[in-house]
Amino acid sequence: MPSRTRPRTRPPRRSEIPPSGARRASGTGSVLGAILDHGPVARSTVARLTGLSPASVTGHVGQLLSRGLVRESAETTGPRGLGRPHVPVDIDTSRFLVAGAHIAVAHSTVALMDLRGRVVAEERRPHPGTDPRRILDGIAARLGPLTTAHADGRRVLALGVATGHRVDPAAGVVVEHPHLGWRAVPVREILAAATGLPVHVDSHSRALARAEQMFGEVSTRASTVLLFVGAVVDAAFATAGELHRGPRSGAGSVAHLPLGSGGSGDAEPCRCGRTGCLQSEVSERAMIRRAAEQDLRVGTFQELLDHAVAGEPRAVALFRRRARLIGRAAALLLDMFDPQCLVVVEPGTGLIPGCLADLREEAGMRSWVCDDPERTVVPSSFTGSVLSTAGGAVALGALYTDPLCPWPALPAVC
Numbered sequence: 001m002p003s004r005t006r007p008r009t010r011p012p013r014r015s016e017i018p019p020s021g022a023r024r025a026s027g028t029g030s031v032l033g034a035i036l037d038h039g040p041v042a043r044s045t046v047a048r049l050t051g052l053s054p055a056s057v058t059g060h061v062g063q064l065l066s067r068g069l070v071r072e073s074a075e076t077t078g079p080r081g082l083g084r085p086h087v088p089v090d091i092d093t094s095r096f097l098v099a100g101a102h103i104a105v106a107h108s109t110v111a112l113m114d115l116r117g118r119v120v121a122e123e124r125r126p127h128p129g130t131d132p133r134r135i136l137d138g139i140a141a142r143l144g145p146l147t148t149a150h151a152d153g154r155r156v157l158a159l160g161v162a163t164g165h166r167v168d169p170a171a172g173v174v175v176e177h178p179h180l181g182w183r184a185v186p187v188r189e190i191l192a193a194a195t196g197l198p199v200h201v202d203s204h205s206r207a208l209a210r211a212e213q214m215f216g217e218v219s220t221r222a223s224t225v226l227l228f229v230g231a232v233v234d235a236a237f238a239t240a241g242e243l244h245r246g247p248r249s250g251a252g253s254v255a256h257l258p259l260g261s262g263g264s265g266d267a268e269p270c271r272c273g274r275t276g277c278l279q280s281e282v283s284e285r286a287m288i289r290r291a292a293e294q295d296l297r298v299g300t301f302q303e304l305l306d307h308a309v310a311g312e313p314r315a316v317a318l319f320r321r322r323a324r325l326i327g328r329a330a331a332l333l334l335d336m337f338d339p340q341c342l343v344v345v346e347p348g349t350g351l352i353p354g355c356l357a358d359l360r361e362e363a364g365m366r367s368w369v370c371d372d373p374e375r376t377v378v379p380s381s382f383t384g385s386v387l388s389t390a391g392g393a394v395a396l397g398a399l400y401t402d403p404l405c406p407w408p409a410l411p412a413v414c
């Protein structure tokens with residue numbers, strides 16, 4: 001491990017502590033969220049759902065209408081002829097889109113998403129190398145043609161960017177991404193200059209946890225842990241709807257969680273020098289190595305996944321073994337956080353029969369607090385479109401938290 005010098009600082013005085021950085025949805029955000037969940041929905045129902053007064057809901061809906069984020073639905077509710085009909089409101093998906101980019105270790109994905117979180121178009125390309133400037137310029141260059149081909153007259157509001165490891169969303173900086181060799185890369189600054197769009201940046205785990213809260217598994221809103229298993233292994237956790245980031249943007253760094261004895265005796269050492277770390281046991285690279293040991297030669301992880309989905313027994317066995325190992329890590333996370341929901345983002349659990357059951361069984365057997373893994377441990381709602389969802393979810397997360405955000409494509413409201 002590299003040694004790091006830490007400057008000695010005195011603890012802050014109470015008077016110096018800044019206001020909490022937690023960002024709860026504003027009144028307008030709560031109204032937009034209720035419309036997302038229930039639309040088309042009457043204003044009176046929105047008032048009941050949010051606990052806001054009918055007058056205040058009418059005000060918020062007026063602002064959302066003037067921004068073009070919601071529209072009045074053609075249908076009416078309530079009995080005919082009894083005073084003014086209730087005109088329900090719904091999310092307007094006809095005017096705006098968001099763009100998303102996900103930067104993986106070997107490739108990047110750009111996508112367009114509508115305001116209901118549906119992927120409209122996506123495109124994946126291998127990286128030319130790991131130089132941040134080349135990768136980010138490449139992403140910016142691909143967005144224009146993708147928008148021209150698929151936006152269908154809708155304007156792109158903002159660009160969300162997601163990647164693994166440590167990301168500081170407030171600064172818009174990738175703090176550290178060891179697999180890419182990135183440190184302190186100002187992604188927001190570079191992409192905002194290259195695209196002219198407002199850019200929001202976050203870790204892919206937090207982005208996907210937010211996507212679940214907005215468009216996927218509802219139980220994630222109470223409290224959730226999301227475990228991402230890809231070329232990078234990391235996690236995110238949220239309580240009361242708020243995602244925890246940590247002062248070093250490091251919350252969820254579970255790559256080196258020790259899986260304990262009983263892992264593979266033949267393990268290749270982890271990049272940290274130890275053996276038996278979660279990432280070195282279950283990462284895509286580890287899977288390809290294990291496949292080669294069994295004479296199953298594949299060029300990429302996707303090929304191995306394709307074999308397993310087609311039922312190739314050695315490939316299936318590798319994914320089921322991986323599911324058991326992920327189950328061990330899941331048990332540790334369940335005991336540490338006791339979340340309402342633990343979301344596993346791993347293609348095997350969504351696509352290969354037996355993997356999810358194995359994972360749940362292992363987690364249930366090892367956890368001291370979780371006695372209903374069938375209900376608590378769920379696969380990602382976005383299996384098959386995880387990478388194209390992650391980037392857009394960063395932008396939509398910002399929009400649904402603060403629908404009055406000053407994005408140039410949205411009309412200003414006062």
Ligand SMILES: [Zn+2]
Pocket residue numbers: 255256270271272273274277280
């Ligand atoms: Zn390690």
